[in-house]
Each structure stands twice: as structure tokens, then as C-alpha cells.
Amino acid sequence: MFAAGVFEDIFTAILQGTPPGAVYALIAVGFVLTYKTSGVFNLAFGAQAYVSAAMYFKLRVEDEWHIVPALVISVFVLAPAIGLILERFIFRHLRTASAVSKLVIAIGLTVALPALFDLISGFEAVAGLTPVGIIENGDSVFYDPFGLYAFSRDELMQMIVALGAVLGLGLMFRFTSLGLSMRAVVESPRLTELAGVPADRVSAFAWALSSTFAGMAGVLIAPQFNTLIAPDFFNLVVIAIAAAAIGRLVSLPWAFVGGLGMGIFIALFKTFLPRWTDDYAWLDIIEDNLTPAMPFVILFAVLVFWPGIRHAREGTDPLAGVDPPPPAPIASERSAGLTMATRVFGVVFFSFILSLMFFQADAFWIFLVTQAVIYSTIYLSITVMTGLAGQISLCQGAFAAIGGFTVFQMFDRFEMNVLLAAVLGAFIAAVVGALVSLPVLRLGGIWLAIATLAFAYFFDAVVVKFSWVGGGNTSLLQGTRVPRPTLGPFDFSNDKTFFALAVIVFVVVSFFVVQLREGTFGAQLKALRGSETAAESIGISPAKSRIIAFAVSAFIAGLGGAMLSIHQENVNYATNFVPLAALFWLLLVVSLSSRTVDGALQAGAAFSLFDPLILRGELFAWILRSPDRLPSFFPISGKWRFVLFGLTSVQFAKHPEGMLEYGKRKSNARIDAWLVRRRGTGDDDDPELTDSKSDAPVEETTS
Amino acid sequence: MSALLEVEDITKTFSGITALDNVSLNVDSGERVGLIGPNGAGKTTLFNCVLGQLNPDEGAVRLGGEELVQKSVSRRVKAGIGRTFQRIELFSDTSVREHLLIAERVRNGTGSFLKDLTGRGRPRKEEIERCDYVLELLGLRDLATEPIEKLSLGKGRLVEVGRALMTEPSLLLLDEPSSGLDRDETSALAETLRSVQAEAGFAILLVEHDVELVVSFTERCYVLDFGTVISKGSTAEVMADPVVRKAYLGTAPVEESQP
Numbered sequence: 001m002f003a004a005g006v007f008e009d010i011f012t013a014i015l016q017g018t019p020p021g022a023v024y025a026l027i028a029v030g031f032v033l034t035y036k037t038s039g040v041f042n043l044a045f046g047a048q049a050y051v052s053a054a055m056y057f058k059l060r061v062e063d064e065w066h067i068v069p070a071l072v073i074s075v076f077v078l079a080p081a082i083g084l085i086l087e088r089f090i091f092r093h094l095r096t097a098s099a100v101s102k103l104v105i106a107i108g109l110t111v112a113l114p115a116l117f118d119l120i121s122g123f124e125a126v127a128g129l130t131p132v133g134i135i136e137n138g139d140s141v142f143y144d145p146f147g148l149y150a151f152s153r154d155e156l157m158q159m160i161v162a163l164g165a166v167l168g169l170g171l172m173f174r175f176t177s178l179g180l181s182m183r184a185v186v187e188s189p190r191l192t193e194l195a196g197v198p199a200d201r202v203s204a205f206a207w208a209l210s211s212t213f214a215g216m217a218g219v220l221i222a223p224q225f226n227t228l229i230a231p232d233f234f235n236l237v238v239i240a241i242a243a244a245a246i247g248r249l250v251s252l253p254w255a256f257v258g259g260l261g262m263g264i265f266i267a268l269f270k271t272f273l274p275r276w277t278d279d280y281a282w283l284d285i286i287e288d289n290l291t292p293a294m295p296f297v298i299l300f301a302v303l304v305f306w307p308g309i310r311h312a313r314e315g316t317d318p319l320a321g322v323d324p325p326p327p328a329p330i331a332s333e334r335s336a337g338l339t340m341a342t343r344v345f346g347v348v349f350f351s352f353i354l355s356l357m358f359f360q361a362d363a364f365w366i367f368l369v370t371q372a373v374i375y376s377t378i379y380l381s382i383t384v385m386t387g388l389a390g391q392i393s394l395c396q397g398a399f400a401a402i403g404g405f406t407v408f409q410m411f412d413r414f415e416m417n418v419l420l421a422a423v424l425g426a427f428i429a430a431v432v433g434a435l436v437s438l439p440v441l442r443l444g445g446i447w448l449a450i451a452t453l454a455f456a457y458f459f460d461a462v463v464v465k466f467s468w469v470g471g472g473n474t475s476l477l478q479g480t481r482v483p484r485p486t487l488g489p490f491d492f493s494n495d496k497t498f499f500a501l502a503v504i505v506f507v508v509v510s511f512f513v514v515q516l517r518e519g520t521f522g523a524q525l526k527a528l529r530g531s532e533t534a535a536e537s538i539g540i541s542p543a544k545s546r547i548i549a550f551a552v553s554a555f556i557a558g559l560g561g562a563m564l565s566i567h568q569e570n571v572n573y574a575t576n577f578v579p580l581a582a583l584f585w586l587l588l589v590v591s592l593s594s595r596t597v598d599g600a601l602q603a604g605a606a607f608s609l610f611d612p613l614i615l616r617g618e619l620f621a622w623i624l625r626s627p628d629r630l631p632s633f634f635p636i637s638g639k640w641r642f643v644l645f646g647l648t649s650v651q652f653a654k655h656p657e658g659m660l661e662y663g664k665r666k667s668n669a670r671i672d673a674w675l676v677r678r679r680g681t682g683d684d685d686d687p688e689l690t691d692s693k694s695d696a697p698v699e700e701t702t703s
Numbered sequence: 704m705s706a707l708l709e710v711e712d713i714t715k716t717f718s719g720i721t722a723l724d725n726v727s728l729n730v731d732s733g734e735r736v737g738l739i740g741p742n743g744a745g746k747t748t749l750f751n752c753v754l755g756q757l758n759p760d761e762g763a764v765r766l767g768g769e770e771l772v773q774k775s776v777s778r779r780v781k782a783g784i785g786r787t788f789q790r791i792e793l794f795s796d797t798s799v800r801e802h803l804l805i806a807e808r809v810r811n812g813t814g815s816f817l818k819d820l821t822g823r824g825r826p827r828k829e830e831i832e833r834c835d836y837v838l839e840l841l842g843l844r845d846l847a848t849e850p851i852e853k854l855s856l857g858k859g860r861l862v863e864v865g866r867a868l869m870t871e872p873s874l875l876l877l878d879e880p881s882s883g884l885d886r887d888e889t890s891a892l893a894e895t896l897r898s899v900q901a902e903a904g905f906a907i908l909l910v911e912h913d914v915e916l917v918v919s920f921t922e923r924c925y926v927l928d929f930g931t932v933i934s935k936g937s938t939a940e941v942m943a944d945p946v947v948r949k950a951y952l953g954t955a956p957v958e959e960s961q962p
């Protein structure tokens with residue numbers, strides 16, 4: 001009798017997991033399709049799904065359109081249009097770029113697309129207005145074919161449409177000529193090197209098709225959510241990645257099976273975990289949170305334990321045909337005179353800001369500038385990870401949170417000195433960083449990035465909830481409070497004193513980062529960034545260097561996170577450190593300058609000050625000397641930040657040193673050239689920049 | 704005296720393809736040995752197995768009597784193996800001197816991390832001088848501050864050689880150093896290699912398609928075909944071996960290649 005009950009439950013869970021599983025499968029298949037045809041690891045699928053879902057919601061619920069036109073516009077017009085635009089204007093030009101730089105661009109789009117859609121369409125998520133499905137009475141009419149689980153009409157539609165779409169794809173692969181070319185590309189990239197595959201058409205079509213799948217999936221899954229917000233859809237794409245990873249990101253059938261399996265697996269977990277928790281109380285906390293974390297756990301496990309994935313080479317665009325050329329550099333030398341001049345300018349400028357802070361600024365501005373400095377400290381962790389080591393980590397937010405929570409816990413339990421606790425937090429973060437990197441070290445590149453993403457979500461969904469981390473239920477009421485420290489005669493509850501402390505921490509950390517960059521370790525990382533094979537051949541151990549880079553980077557993030565919590569006198573995990581916030585940090589740093597300390601400082605300033613200073617118009621009001629003269633389009637929506645920095649990350653593939661750094665080098669070269677001309681020395685080299693593709697004479701030749 | 708490098712019965716397969724099949728090979732100290740064979744014969748694979756970038760399925764690799772197979776690439780480099788690459792591998796965004804300097808500092812840099820933090824990790828004068836000395840030997844002195852992206856392929860190959868030399872190898876593996884070079888550049892390269900070798904006294908194992916270079920440069924030579932050694936001996940003997948002529952020089956023209 002007992003056994004019969006269990007089987008019934010299993011069967012019920014399978015039925016229950018199939019509808020969401022079908023939607024995951026739809027995204028996973030689309031995901032593999034783009035990855036295989038263009039080498040783009042398209043994290044922005046979630047954003048695309050969101051845009052279609054929001055469009056549908058707007059037309060159907062807000063404007064009360066009929067189902068069919070609303071569906072056509074949002075899924076069959078808007079979704080493929082976005083795919084085509086992305087392909088035509090961005091990814092087609094990046095065929096030869098590295099997988100990592102394409103990933104950064106996809107992250108940029110993840111952040112930019114939802115914000116852009118909201119701004120253009122004036123869409124705002126309204127709590128209480130629930131998304132609806134693509135059939136009348138979708139959530140109120142049920143069918144129960146087996147007498148075990150009642151499918152809603154929405155769920156039936158999810159299954160029918162998703163299965164139908166995938167089936168359609170299979171038929172198209174078999175019977176149409178474009179489908180056949182596409183299949184050739186997907187199944188055997190080598191074939192595409194032969195003539196006869198219309199590369200542009202295939203990749204455009206693949207993008208349009210997979211984007212339609214994403215849009216469809218977004219509309220289908222939307223009724224599950226109470227409110228329509230973009231992060232929920234990002235989770236969706238992570239589930240799809242986990243599903244696709246089961247097929248090593250290359251197999252369409254396995255991606256489909258993986259998607260379905262993921263849905264069923266989650267349902268099984270939901271059914272059975274509560275029973276185990278009766279016996280094991282410590283599972284309680286996991287029960288509440290493991291379901292959302294399940295995809296990330298699976299993803300991490302797949303990356304770590306799946307033997308095949310270690311051998312899977314990173315995808316470059318199979319349609320590219322050639323090996324990636326070395327990234328175009330721009331002359332980085334500048335004359336001593338110019339260096340001196342910029343240094344002097346920098347010192348004068350910062351002294352000016354500092355004196356302004358101490359003698360003029362009010363509490364509001366002191367708060368913001370202090371926050372900017374602390375964020376700059378956190379961003380130095382990205383300087384180390386991405387700028388120096390050339391790796392993408394998407395869990396810097398978790399590292400920073402570890403710093404913050406350590407301070408909170410140490411004070412809460414032991415009343416430890418907060419500054420001491422901050423250093424302790426940094427060390428703990430460093431250890432965690434090293435541990436996270438350990439199992440995935442051999443992977444590198446996008447795999448490492450995805451593993452860190454999985455870890456960030458796991459941290460978010462599970463680790464934070466433990467009372468020895470996030471404080472559990474008590475902190476729900478009281479917050480995770482942290483006091484300002486005192487140190488001898490200095491009382492840092494004074495904002496100006498604390499500002500000074502923040503500046504000192506930043507300066508010290510910058511000093512060490514520069515030492516590392518200029519030292520042997522920096523040289524090793526630079527070599528690894530340039531060519532891992534060659535770096536190994538002169539005795540550099542990639543794994544060891546990466547562990548150190550991870551630990552150092554996590555240390556800095558942890559320290560910065562602790563400082564941020566002390567500054568705000570609260571950890572404020574949900575606003576400061578969630579995974580999506582960390583994605584935005586990365587974009588800021590790489591689109592400004594990921595290799596220099598100034599880059600981190602500018603990114604910190606952009607994060608903290610861009611909104612009040614530029615968007616809300618404070619700066620212009622100050623220039624115009626009156627807020628009344630401000631043009632009426634102020635204040636500008638803060639969402640423009642996401643659009644701006646999300647879209648500037650597009651240039652990452654061409655200028656991995658960052659937009660600002662690129663501009664700086666360019667103007668340095670110009671000024672130098674001008675100085676040379678003024679002095680009239682005729683023997684200078686061509687001051688033209690060396691950033692065009694054509695002068696990369698080091699070419700591959702086969703004998 | 705036992706050989707410097709001993710490769711003993713190495714076998715390596717890639718999902719069905721046997722790239723190396725029971726290959727054995729020796730190189731003595733200070734010797735110049737050639738390794739030739741048609742495309743896809745397994746020459747580069749052999750290099751990868753010697754330096755540890757690939758692990759052979761079976762067999763042993765010894766350097767100066769010391770077993771290498773379980774060791775990491777970086778340990779093998781420290782043990783004295785340097786190499787260059789058939790598909791040139793340079794560090795992007797660095798100058799010529801920086802290339803050598805990185806190698807030099809990796810060689811010196813024990814316990815580097817703490818030194819770095821305390822500011823004692825910057826290039827020292829002796830290190831820069833040593834780089835410049837090697838640059839001088841290779842005739843690259845004038846190009847020291849050039850970004851490597853601006854170099855011609857021939858100079859790029861020299862930079863690779865220089866970088867390998869900085870690790871003070873007792874054995875240098877050169878993978879088709881002349882590919883992509885014209886006749887004059889090739890003979891200049893051979894000349895340079897010979898004089899540097901006379902200076903430093905390391906052994907060279909040379910993979911090369913340019914038969915003239917092999918004949919003029921090496922003393923002994925091995926021939927690989929489909930992963931097996933089909934001939935070995937003094938270079939002159941090997942070149943006269945009819946088996947070699949048939950497999951290598953005879954039927955298939957040298958230039959035809961799979962990528």
C-alpha cells in the first residue's frame with residue numbers, strides 16, 4: 001500500500017512537472033540553436049522572453065486586445081525582430097570574437113533590453129495585475145485525464161505549444177533546404193567550411209527562430225508569476241542552461257530532454273522533500289529554498305562532475321571559418337611628459353573633490369560619494385578578475401555579501417570590532433572564492449563564468465537563508481544591522497571620518513592591486529590572458545594562478561562588501577548584493593576600463609553618482625545655478641543607466657581594455673603626436689593608432 | 704652516458720585515431736636532432752606529450768633520467784624543456800621585451816606573490832639586462848619595445864625562440880620554425896639558432912618540413928609516419944633510405960596538408 005502511494009506520487013509529480021518542463025525545453029532548444037550556429041552563449045534569452053511576455057501583457061491585459069493579435073505582435077513579430085536586430089547589428093560582426101567577449105555582450109543585453117523595453121513602451125510592473133495565458137480561462141478550467149493531477153488550460157497550452165514548436169523545428173530540419181543547412185551547421189561545424197552554406201542567412205534565421213522560441217516561452221510561462229518582472233525570466237534562462245548543459249550545449253535532442261527532465265525533477269523534489277524534512281529538521285531551510293536553487297545546483301554539478309564537458313572546447317562561431325585574430329591593441333606607451341601631466345591633473349582633481357567633501361558637501365552628497373568610493377573598492381575585485389586574469393566571474397556579489405554578513409554575524413554574536421570583522425570577512429570570502437574556483441579551474445572561459453553564475457544563485461537562494469549567514473527570521477524583522485566602528489580616537493559614526501576611512505581603504509587596496517599588476521603575478525596573468533598554451537610552456541601554472549586570482553578578487557570584494565554594510569549600517573543584501581546587481585557591476589567595469597585603478601574609480605562613481613548627478617539633473621542645475629532652469633525632461637528615468645551601460649558593453653569584443661581606456665589611449669596618442677609635431681622632430685614613427693585589423697601581420701600559415 | 708631526453712614506447716590515441724604508436728626516441732645533450740614526417744604523422748602530438756600538454760596513454764618520458772609523465776607542464780619546464788609552436792602563440796598586447804621578461808621572471812619568481820604585494824616584484828635590472836642579451840643574440844634588439852602585433856611572422860617566431868630560451872632549457876623543442884618564412888629568413892634563423900646553441904649548449908629537437916634545413920642543421924633524424932617511427936639514423940642515411948623516400952618525399956607532395 002505504501003509503495004503504491006509512492007508510485008502514485010511519482011506519477012503525479014511527473015505530470016505536474018511536464019508543463020513547465022516543456023517550456024524549459026523550448027528555451028533550452030533555442031539556446032543550443034544560437035550557441036551552435038553563432039557561438040553566442042545567449043544569456044539575454046531571459047530578457048527576450050521578458051520583453052515578449054511584457055508586450056503580450058500590455059496588449060492583452062492593459063489594452064484589452066484579443067488573444068490572437070496580441071500573440072502575433074508579441075511573439076511572431078517582436079521576438080524575431082529583436083533576434084534579427086541583434087544578429088544583424090551586433091553578433092554578425094563578432095564572428096571571430098572570443099566566446100567570453102560574446103558572453104559579456106549577452107550580459108549587457110540582459111541588463112539593457114528589459115530596461116529599454118520598459119522605457120520605450122512605458123511599461124511598469126503593477127503588483128496585483130497577474131499575467132494571463134494564451135487561452136481564455138486558462139487558470140480556472142481544469143482537466144484531469146488520469147485522476148491524479150488536474151492540468152489547467154494554461155498548462156495544457158504550455159505543453160501543446162512547446163512540443164509543437166520543437167516538433168516543427170525537427171520537421172524543418174528534415175525537409176527544408178534552409179533547415180538542412182542549419183542542421184549541417186549545428187551537427188558538423190566543419191562542413192560549413194565547405195562552400196555552399198549561406199552563412200549570413202543561416203545565422204540570421206537561427207537567431208530569428210530561437211528568439212521566437214524565447215518569446216513564446218516567456219509568454220507561456222508568464223502566468224506562473226504574480227507580477228511581471230525581468231529577474232524571474234533570467235532565472236528561466238539559467239534553468240535552460242542547466243538543461244542544455246546536460247547535452248554539453250551541443251545536442252538539440254538532449255537539450256529538449258534536459259528541459260523536460262528539469263521540470264519533472266523539480267516537481268519530484270517539491271513532492272518528496274517535505275517528507276524528508278519531517279525526519280531531518282535541518283533540511284527545513286533547504287526545503288523552502290532548494291526548489292528555486294535546484295537548477296543552479298544541477299548546473300554546478302553538471303559542470304563539475306560531467307566528464308564530457310571538460311573536453312568540450314569553447315564554442316567559436318562555426319560560421320567564422322577562421323581562427324580568431326589577436327585582439328587589436330592600441331599603443332599603450334605614452335611619453336613621460338604626458339604621464340607627468342596627467343598625474344598632476346589627477347592629484348589636483350582629487351584634492352579638489354576631497355576638500356569639497358570636507359568643507360562644502362552636505363550629508364546627502366557625503367553619503368553618495370562615500371558609497372562611490374566603497375563601490376570602487378569592490379570594483380577593484382573585478383579589475384583583478386577580469387582586467388588582469390581575463391576571467392569573468394558573476395558571483396562577485398556573493399563574495400561581497402560574505403564580507404557584509406561576516407561583519408553582521410561577528411558583531412551580533414561576539415560584539416567583535418567591526419573593522420576586524422571586515423578583515424575576517426575578506427579572508428572568509430577569499431577562502432570561499434578559492435573553493436568555488438577549485439572544481440572548475442580546468443574549464444576557464446565561459447564555463448567558469450557559468451559556474452560562478454550558478455554559485456551566485458545558489459548563494460542567493462540557499463546560503464543567505466541560513467541563520468548563521470543572513471540571520472534567519474530575526475533579521476527579517478530587524479534587518480541585518482551593523483554599527484559604525486570606533487578606532488582609538490576616531491569615531492566613524494561621523495560621516496566625514498568614515499569617508500576618510502573609505503578613501504584610505506580604497507587607496508590601500510589600489511596600491512596592492514597595482515603592485516600585483518606590475519609584479520610577477522601580474523605578468524603571469526597577462527601571459528595567461530594572451531595565450532594559455534604559451535604561458536604554460538614557460539612554466540606558468542594556469543590552475544594555480546587562477547586560484548590565486550579568485551582568492552585575491554574575492555578578498556577585495558569581501559572587504560568592499562563589509563565596508564558597504566558598515567557604511568549603510570545594514571547589510572541590505574537584497575538591494576546591494578543579489579546576482580543581477582553583480583552582473584551590472586561587471587558591465588560598468590568592463591565598459592569603462594577593467595585594467596586600471598582609475599577604471600574602478602570611474603565605475604564606482606558611475607554606479608553611485610550617475611543617477612543623481614546626471615539623470616536627476618543635479619549637475620546641470622548646479623551649472624545653470626538654479627534648479628528651475630532645468631529643462632523639463634529632467635529627471636530622466638534611472639533605467640537609462642542599464643540601457644547605457646548594458647549597450648556600451650557591446651564594444652567589449654573590439655576593445656577589451658574598456659571604452660574609457662580606449663579613449664584615453666587614443667587621445668594620449670594624439671596629444672603625443674601633437675607634441676612631437678610642435679617640437680618639429682621629424683623622426684617620429686607614424687602616430688596612427690594600431691587598432692585596425694589589417695595590421696596584424698602575425699598570421700597563421702599551414703605548411 | 705645516458706641520453707638527455709628518452710621517449711620510450713609512447714602511444715597516444717584520440718577517439719579512435721592513433722596519433723602515436725609505440726614511439727621511442729632519444730636526444731643527447733647538446734645534440735641537434737630532426738623529427739620529420741608527413742602532415743598528421745604525429746610530430747606535434749609527440750611534442751605535446753613530451754612537455755605534458757597531452758598525456759600519453761602509455762609509455763615513459765624521461766629527462767636526464769628523471770621520469771616526467773606524472774609531472775605538470777610547469778614542472779617539466781623547470782626541469783629544462785622549452786618549446787615553440789607550429790601555430791605561433793604570442794601574448795597579445797605585450798612588447799617583444801615584455802615577452803622575454805615574463806618568461807625570465809617566471810623562472811626567477813619563487814614565492815612571488817608576497818614579494819609582489821610588498822613591491823619587490825618589479826623587474827630588476829639584471830632581469831632586463833638578461834632579456835636584452837638574448838634579444839641581442841637573436842638580433843631583435845631594435846624591436847625590443849615593438850608591440851608583437853606589429854612583427855612579421857619571421858620575427859614572431861624568433862620571439863618565441865627567445866621566450867623559450869629565457870627558461871634556460873637543456874632541451875629546446877622547435878615545431879616547424881621555418882613555416883611561413885622565406886628562404887633568406889630561414890637560413891638566417893638557422894644561423895642564429897646555431898650560434899645561440901653554441902653559446903648556451905642546449906639540445907634541439909627540430910620538427911621541420913623544409914628538408915634542406917633539416918639536412919643542413921641536424922646530425923641525426925627520426926621519421927614518423929602514421930604515428931610510427933619508420934626510419935632513424937644519421938640525417939644523411941635517413942634521407943637516402945628508400946622507405947622514407949616512398950612514405951615522405953615520394954608519393955605525397957609535402958605542401959598538401961589538412962588543417
Ligand SMILES: Nc1ncnc2c1ncn2[C@@H]1O[C@H](COP(=O)(O)OP(=O)(O)OP(=O)(O)O)[C@@H](O)[C@H]1O
Pocket residue numbers: 717720721722740741742743744745746747748749789960961
Ligand atoms: N587534440 C587533438 N584531438 C584530436 N585529434 C588530434 C588532436 N591533436 C592531433 N590530433 C590528430 O592526431 C594526428 C596527428 O596530429 P599532429 O598534429 O601531431 O600531426 P603533425 O605531424 O604535427 O602534422 P603537421 O605536419 O600537419 O603539423 C592527426 O590525425 C590529428 O588530426
Ligand SMILES: [Mg+2]
Pocket residue numbers: 746747748789
Ligand atoms: Mg604539427
